[in-house]
Amino acid sequence: MTSVPQTLSASPAYPPLVLETPAMETAVTALIDRVFGPGRFAKSSERLREGNALLPDCSFVALRDGQPVGCCRMWPVTIGGEPVAFLGPLAVDPDERSAGLGQALVESAREAARAAGWRAVLLVGDGPYFGRIGFTNAHTAGVVMPGPVDQRRVLLLPLRQGGDEGLSGPVAIAPGASATS
Ligand SMILES: CC(C)(COP(=O)(O)OP(=O)(O)OC[C@H]1O[C@@H](n2cnc3c(N)ncnc32)[C@H](O)[C@@H]1OP(=O)(O)O)[C@@H](O)C(=O)NCCC(=O)NCCS
Numbered sequence: 001m002t003s004v005p006q007t008l009s010a011s012p013a014y015p016p017l018v019l020e021t022p023a024m025e026t027a028v029t030a031l032i033d034r035v036f037g038p039g040r041f042a043k044s045s046e047r048l049r050e051g052n053a054l055l056p057d058c059s060f061v062a063l064r065d066g067q068p069v070g071c072c073r074m075w076p077v078t079i080g081g082e083p084v085a086f087l088g089p090l091a092v093d094p095d096e097r098s099a100g101l102g103q104a105l106v107e108s109a110r111e112a113a114r115a116a117g118w119r120a121v122l123l124v125g126d127g128p129y130f131g132r133i134g135f136t137n138a139h140t141a142g143v144v145m146p147g148p149v150d151q152r153r154v155l156l157l158p159l160r161q162g163g164d165e166g167l168s169g170p171v172a173i174a175p176g177a178s179a180t181s
Pocket of ligand 1 (some may be wrong): 035036090092096097099100101125126128
C-alpha cells in the first residue's frame with residue numbers, strides 16, 4: 001500500500017511576521033538599503049518619511065533566523081488635512097520573493113490600519129502589484145505628493161465604505177508626528 005504523509009503543513013512558505021520594534025531599526029534599514037539602493041532618498045515618498053514617526057502598531061517585519069527579510073512600514077500623513085496611513089517602503093529580500101511574503105506584509109499592515117481606525121491607506125507604487133490587494137487610483141487625481149511623481153502610481157485603499165473618496169490636496173506629515181530616532 002502506498003504511504004501517505006501523516007501531516008500536511010498549513011504553514012505558508014514565508015517566515016513569520018511580527019510588528020517592527022525600535023530594536024529592529026538598524027537591520028530593517030539595512031534591508032531597505034539593500035533592496036532599493038541609495039536612489040530611494042530621491043523619491044517624493046521619502047519626504048513623507050524623513051522626520052515622521054513610524055506607526056508601530058501597523059508596521060510589519062518578516063524574520064528569518066531572527067533577521068529581517070521583509071518589511072512593510074506605515075506612517076501617519078494627511079491629504080488636504082485628512083488623516084490617512086501612508087505605506088512604504090515595502091521590501092522583500094530577493095531570496096524570499098514570489099512566496100506571497102510581499103502580499104502578506106501589505107495585508108497585515110492593511111488589517112492593522114483598519115483595526116486602528118484609519119480610513120484609508122495611501123502609497124506610491126505599481127498598480128499591477130498593489131491592485132491585487134485592492135489599491136486603485138480611482139480617487140487620487142487630486143492627491144498632491146510633495147515632489148514629482150507619476151500620478152498613475154498614487155494609489156489608495158479604503159478601509160471603510162467610501163474611505164478613499166473625497167480626499168484631495170497636499171500630502172503632508174501628520175501634525176504632531178515626529179521621529180523618535
Ligand atoms: C515588490 C516586492 C515587495 C514583492 O515581494 P514578493 O514577496 O515577491 O511578493 P509576492 O510573493 O506577494 O508576489 C510576487 C508576485 O508579484 C509579482 N510582482 C513583483 N513586483 C511586481 C510589480 N512591480 N508589478 C507587478 N507584479 C509584480 C512577481 O512577479 C510575482 O509574480 P508570481 O507570483 O507570478 O511569481 C519585491 O519584489 C520587492 O521587494 N521589490 C523591490 C522593492 C519594490 O519594488 N517594492 C515595492 C514598491 S512599489
